[in-house]
Amino acid sequence: xxxxxxxxxxxxxxxxxxxxxxxxxxxxxxxxxxxxxxxxxxxxxxxxxxxxxxxxxxxxxxxxxxxxxxxxxxxxxxxxxxxxxxxxxxxxxxxxxxxxxxxxxxxxxxxxxxxxxxxxxxxxxxxxxxxxxxxxxxxxxxxxxxxxxxxxxxxxxxxxxxxxxxxxxxxxxxxxxxxxxxxxxxxxxxxxxxxxxxxxxxxxxxxxxxxxxxxxxxxxxxxxxxxxxxxxxxxxxxxxxxxxxxxxx
Numbered sequence: 001x002x003x004x005x006x007x008x009x010x011x012x013x014x015x016x017x018x019x020x021x022x023x024x025x026x027x028x029x030x031x032x033x034x035x036x037x038x039x040x041x042x043x044x045x046x047x048x049x050x051x052x053x054x055x056x057x058x059x060x061x062x063x064x065x066x067x068x069x070x071x072x073x074x075x076x077x078x079x080x081x082x083x084x085x086x087x088x089x090x091x092x093x094x095x096x097x098x099x100x101x102x103x104x105x106x107x108x109x110x111x112x113x114x115x116x117x118x119x120x121x122x123x124x125x126x127x128x129x130x131x132x133x134x135x136x137x138x139x140x141x142x143x144x145x146x147x148x149x150x151x152x153x154x155x156x157x158x159x160x161x162x163x164x165x166x167x168x169x170x171x172x173x174x175x176x177x178x179x180x181x182x183x184x185x186x187x188x189x190x191x192x193x194x195x196x197x198x199x200x201x202x203x204x205x206x207x208x209x210x211x212x213x214x215x216x217x218x219x220x221x222x223x224x225x226x227x228x229x230x231x232x233x234x235x236x237x238x239x240x241x242x243x244x245x246x247x248x249x
Contacts, residue, residue, distance in 0.1 A: 009070035017175035047118030051077035058086035069094040108140035132199035152186035202249035208239025
């Protein structure tokens with residue numbers, strides 16, 4: 001992956017902190033993905049991590065692949081897949097060429113998902129442009145991309161004040177036994193739409209990813225139910241994250 005290193009993510013996953021913070025998928029996002037799939041869908045989850053979306057999705061798909069630069073996350077995902085059933089799932093990474101190899105064997109995917117800020121961790125913009133162009137080349141004609149990113153109106157106000165306006169930030173995530181530093185590009189809907197359009201995608205819609213913080217939504221049943229009711233009513237500008245759907249133009 002352009003300008004990305006797996007080291008902080010290996011620490012994040014090996015510490016167990018990621019799966020403690022985000023033990024299951026965001027119900028709103030999972031429902032949205034399911035509306036884009038059929039039993040004949042070929043899906044690629046780019047930045048799949050330890051599989052909080054890919055594991056529950058596999059029962060609804062024809063075939064799937066998960067790509068990640070973090071081998072620790074892929075090892076955890078492999079163990080989880082062994083305990084479930086459904087569509088065959090190929091685990092790919094860290095080399096981007098593995099995506100092209102997968103497509104050569106299994107055909108172009110119908111849907112690529114790149115969720116919960118994976119795209120935002122790619123800095124600078126040239127790195128995101130490269131990845132978005134890759135997505136476009138991989139997708140079948142008429143194929144779709146579903147991406148979510150952090151909303152600058154709701155996230156990291158102090159870090160934004162200390163950074164150059166519009167530039168990426170660096171933030172520290174506390175983990176079991178210490179902390180890690182991660183880069184993050186914060187977005188508003190217009191910025192994400194422009195980056196997708198520049199890469200040759202036609203934006204079909206944009207929604208709030210959630211209203212409450214993601215960790216609340218994925219850990220607490222009451223918070224998850226509350227968020228499922230609030231999110232459809234929330235303007236995309238004020239979502240905790242921005243969820244955007246696009247297809248090849």
